[in-house]
Amino acid sequence: MGSVAKDSAGDFGRHVPALSSALRPHPDDELREWGGSRLVRGKRVLDLGCGDGRLALGVARFATRVEGIDPDPEAIAAAKRNARKAGVRNVHFAAGAAQHLPYPDAAFDLVILSWTL
Amino acid sequence: MVDALVEIHRVLAPGGILVDARPDSRVPAYVERRKPRGFQRFGVVNTSRLELVNDRASDQAITRVVREGLFKRRRSGRFWHRVPFSDLAELRRYLWEHLRFVHRAEWVVDVATRRRHAKDQFVIRRAVRYELLEALRSPRKLSPA
Numbered sequence: 051m052g053s054v055a056k057d058s059a060g061d062f063g064r065h066v067p068a069l070s071s072a073l074r075p076h077p078d079d080e081l082r083e084w085g086g087s088r089l090v091r092g093k094r095v096l097d098l099g100c101g102d103g104r105l106a107l108g109v110a111r112f113a114t115r116v117e118g119i120d121p122d123p124e125a126i127a128a129a130k131r132n133a134r135k136a137g138v139r140n141v142h143f144a145a146g147a148a149q150h151l152p153y154p155d156a157a158f159d160l161v162i163l164s165w166t167l
Numbered sequence: 168m169v170d171a172l173v174e175i176h177r178v179l180a181p182g183g184i185l186v187d188a189r190p191d192s193r194v195p196a197y198v199e200r201r202k203p204r205g206f207q208r209f210g211v212v213n214t215s216r217l218e219l220v221n222d223r224a225s226d227q228a229i230t231r232v233v234r235e236g237l238f239k240r241r242r243s244g245r246f247w248h249r250v251p252f253s254d255l256a257e258l259r260r261y262l263w264e265h266l267r268f269v270h271r272a273e274w275v276v277d278v279a280t281r282r283r284h285a286k287d288q289f290v291i292r293r294a295v296r297y298e299l300l301e302a303l304r305s306p307r308k309l310s311p312a
Binding site: 161 | 168170171175178184186225228229242244248295297
């Protein structure tokens, strides 16, 4: 796909590698549409189908903790790299399937299915 | 999909929120040329048949878990998102490789106009829809599909 640029109109000309997350809205834009940071603030969040961690890392600064899960181990490896690079400490990523979530009952206040279902 | 939604309900605290956000295939996407001020529509891009089927299946799964009392619909909406491209050739490559859309746009401008502006910046403007669903405390047992 070459050099598809970052996603919002204001990001014209800032080209990034062709990761799928580069084609999606910026996490801040998505969160604003859903109701803003109050939706996430102080919450335990699960990002299901987290991919390379785009959204999980984007909401982490508001949340108490964020878990990201994705069936693709390579995406999880990328998410972990991105978390380290961003210095985000309240996010944990794991490979897994949505049908068998490795979490206890009532473990989360918010579950995000962003471009997943 | 229903299995996954039931599992999501299990890990959500009562009153917790599920956000379901995805491209809105009920409306077409648009190819637009970026102008100094605003955008000029060049074409329409439809969602591929396979993705339409998948989206309908997702809708049906959500409808079912709502009907069965696992979730209550709280709020929904739609917003538009622009995916930018350096030029028309890059946009065409994207359409060719991307599975969500049909591979060719339906142009609303003539060939000469497309050639004249082929090196301009373009976007695909597409709709994203979202829904917030609240996890209910005491769901009834799911009936067979």
